[in-house]
Structure formats: structure tokens, C-alpha cells
Amino acid sequence: MYIHTHLAIRTLTLARRSVRIWVAHICFGEGLCRQMHHYVKASNETLRKRGYRLTPQRYMILSVIQEADSHLSIDEITERVQKRNPYVSLSTVYRTLELLRELGLVRENHLPGEQPHYEAAEGTAHHHLVCRGCRAVIHLDDALLGDLPDRLQSQYHFHGLTLDLVAAGYCDECWKTIKHE
Numbered sequence: 001m002y003i004h005t006h007l008a009i010r011t012l013t014l015a016r017r018s019v020r021i022w023v024a025h026i027c028f029g030e031g032l033c034r035q036m037h038h039y040v041k042a043s044n045e046t047l048r049k050r051g052y053r054l055t056p057q058r059y060m061i062l063s064v065i066q067e068a069d070s071h072l073s074i075d076e077i078t079e080r081v082q083k084r085n086p087y088v089s090l091s092t093v094y095r096t097l098e099l100l101r102e103l104g105l106v107r108e109n110h111l112p113g114e115q116p117h118y119e120a121a122e123g124t125a126h127h128h129l130v131c132r133g134c135r136a137v138i139h140l141d142d143a144l145l146g147d148l149p150d151r152l153q154s155q156y157h158f159h160g161l162t163l164d165l166v167a168a169g170y171c172d173e174c175w176k177t178i179k180h181e
């Protein structure tokens with residue numbers, strides 16, 4: 001077991017006012033918390049290098065995105081952030097996401113027929129399988145594409161490429177339902 005402490009922001013309501021404080025948080029596992037800690041720490045470094053501070057709003061938005069087990073829309077991010085601090089507005093979330101996206105800390109996904117969704121940007125290659133039925137999103141292992149990036153460079157003389165594949169289809173559950181109808 002890996003026991004460690006880190007700082008976390010907590011929102012307290014005092015005399016009907018919401019107050020944000022930094023508190024030491026003790027973690028009894030290596031899982032999500034350590035990952036979150038690492039992502040927020042790395043993001044903090046990037047922000048500082050580019051002359052920005054890790055404000056409480058930026059910290060909250062990064063944490064919400066990292067803690068989510070799926071992609072989140074702006075509305076979903078705002079809803080989760082406002083649970084921690086109801087005074088953070090949609091426009092603050094919007095502007096913060098713009099900045100985090102520009103700095104390469106947050107990935108903006110445009111999946112067919114959906115408003116943009118956001119997730120933590122980690123690594124360069126990132127591929128999605130999207131279910132047409134239930135809209136479930138599955139992340140695809142980059143290794144499955146084999147030498148496609150190399151072949152795009154050698155056969156099409158296309159360089160410096162980032163490859164974000166989106167494949168639409170039906171997940172197993174939805175496919176079974178369709179076949180029974």
C-alpha cells in the first residue's frame with residue numbers, strides 16, 4: 001500500500017458563503033489519486049512555464065476532467081465544478097478549457113453528431129470507437145494501427161502527423177438488441 005498526502009482544494013460553506021481552502025489530503029492507495037496528483041502536477045508545471053498560475057478554478061477543472069471515467073461536455077464539466085464551487089460560471093469554464101486546450105493539457109474531441117467533449121491529454125495517439133446506438137466511447141489501442149503512421153509518411157509523403165481515429169459502429173450490447181428486433 002502506498003500512503004501519501006497531497007494538497008487538495010475543499011469548498012466549505014461558512015455563513016452562507018462558499019470558501020475555498022487548501023487542505024492536506026491523505027491517500028491510502030496508488031490508484032486514481034496518485035494519477036490525478038501527477039496530471040495536476042504536470043499541468044501546473046506547464047502552466048507556470050507559460051506564465052500562468054494554477055488558480056483554484058483551473059485546479060478544479062483539471063481535477064474534474066482527470067477524475068471522470070468518460071469524456072465530458074462543457075455542461076457536464078460546469079455541473080461538476082459547480083458542485084464544488086457554485087460561483088464558477090459557464091464562461092469561466094469555457095475560457096479555462098480554451099486555455100488548457102491551447103497548452104495541450106486537455107484534449108477536445110469532436111465525435112460525430114455530438115457537441116465537443118473534453119478529456120485529459122496524455123500521450124499523443126488517441127483513437128475512439130463510438131457506438132451509434134448508446135453513444136458509448138471505447139478507447140482504441142494505438143498498437144492496433146500497426147505501421148499505418150509510417151506508411152502514411154512513406155506512401156503519401158505526409159509528415160509530422162497526429163492521428164486521431166474515430167470509428168463509428170455498434171457496441172456488442174446494441175448490436176445484439178438490433179439483431180433481435
Ligand SMILES: [Zn+2]
Binds near residue numbers: 131132171173174
Ligand atoms: Zn452501444
Ligand SMILES: [Zn+2]
Binds near residue numbers: 071126127128139
Ligand atoms: Zn478519448
